[in-house]
Amino acid sequence: MSVAVRVEHLSKEYRLGVIGNGSLYKDIQSWVAKKRGKPDPWVPIDERSKIGRQHFWALKDVSFEVEQGERLGIIGRNGAGKSTLLKILSRITAPTSGVVKMKGRVGSLLEVGTGFHPELTGRENIYLNGAILGMKKADIDRNFDAIVAFSEISGEFIDTPVKRYSSGMFVRLAFAVAAFLNSEILIADEVLAVGDQKFQEKCIGKMRDVSVNEGRTVLFVSHNLGAIRALCQSGILLEHGILTMAGPVEEVTKRYEEELANG
């Protein structure tokens, strides 16, 4: 088995508080004050004594590897760094240091229906959303009927603007496009928190199928441990930006549950 994703010493730093003063005018005043050796007029008095900026490490020195065809669950409490990790893997933001190397095309699903335009029809949105997720027009042409079938939307609605859709139809169509994303690596956030129970199960089933049948690698973040256990083989646990455990999914979820129980 070859490695599909290798994460090496990944760190991401955020600055706390307001970045700048929100307007150029105030930033210039701050800058002038600094040059003249006077206190910054826009820094609250009680913070002036603090030296330097406040920093916050959302991720600190995280390293792990994912084999090709492996389904990895990423778990942790709110603020543990899961979303930051996914954002870096999806190339939405750059890391502060460290490297991620990936083999194959990457498709990320941090949200369903990204880029859907309400004025466009279901058909037009399938193409637009597919292209935003990185599919080629030919891929979408080939899978078009399957996408519509998966979404359970009847053919007569497909040429209606999506603003006329019910929210359920909208979400099903959006996930259907994503389900046919044919990238070798699939990164998914809590996208399954949408739709009813039955549709959620269908989506998990679809993700497992593509991984088993086509050898695709899946990185999945969820608070729903049931979904993680159903889909993933292995897991990593993040706590305050640090990777504290990596191993088979049963052990990692068990440890996470124990920690939750202990507070």
Add this chain to the structure above:
Amino acid sequence: MANGNDETWDVIIEAKKNLLSFDIKELLRYKDLIKLLIRRDFVSVYKQTIFGPLWFLFQPLMSTLIYMFVFGNIAQLGTDGIPQPLFYFSGTMLWTFFATNLQKSSDTFVNNTGLFGKVYFPRFAMPISYMVNALFTLGIQFAFMLIFYIYYIATGYHFVPTGWILATPLYIIQLAMLGMGFGLLTSALTTKYHDLRNLVNFGLSILMYATPVVYPISNVPVKWKLLFQINPVTPVIEMFRYSFLGNGNHDLRMWLYSLVASLVIFWIGLVTFTYNEKTFIDVI
């Protein structure tokens, strides 16, 4: 670490280092997306409207009428002997193309935060699609201007078009680069300073009067002329009118200066944009 895995990686993500990390191959891989974005913006403008695509003509026609009345009749500003409708229409059309490019590209990050925060694709696909849309609009308006043009010729008006007419595509590219260049440059700043958007809009409406849209450059007093010509949009509009109508001012040196300025400004804009696209989401 496992060895034997030193094959080539398809995607490498690291902290931003290079100043210019513009990846043209990556952009081309997303050409289907660019096409769809263009279509989306073009179609969504006139869905559920009465006049549909006619709106693309309505705006410059109304401006032309107003300019004819205000600047042509009340203020009695000359047009270098060019028929007023042609003079004003060509000016507004070119100016709008420049201004739209600037405005749209400068709003790239602010208007697409939701999208950029959820999915990766080359961010430059957005300004490119805005530019192509502005180009379509310009195309429609240009065709309309040619109808005017032919009408004047048919009614016995004598134009002396010059060989420079062949450089028209270059004028358009120049305006696109200038507009996008300034826009990309400010796009990075507007993520941090949201009030800069107002400044951009305000600045554009002022700058229009420093550009020979509603008056010919020959109307400007000699001592101020250089100041007006430093504006790199000026020589392009003057050259365009000169090429088609044979009248008016054309200063080749100023035009060459403007050509160089467009390249430089576009390059600076592109560098700023690619440097900021990776982490703007943390700042906005």
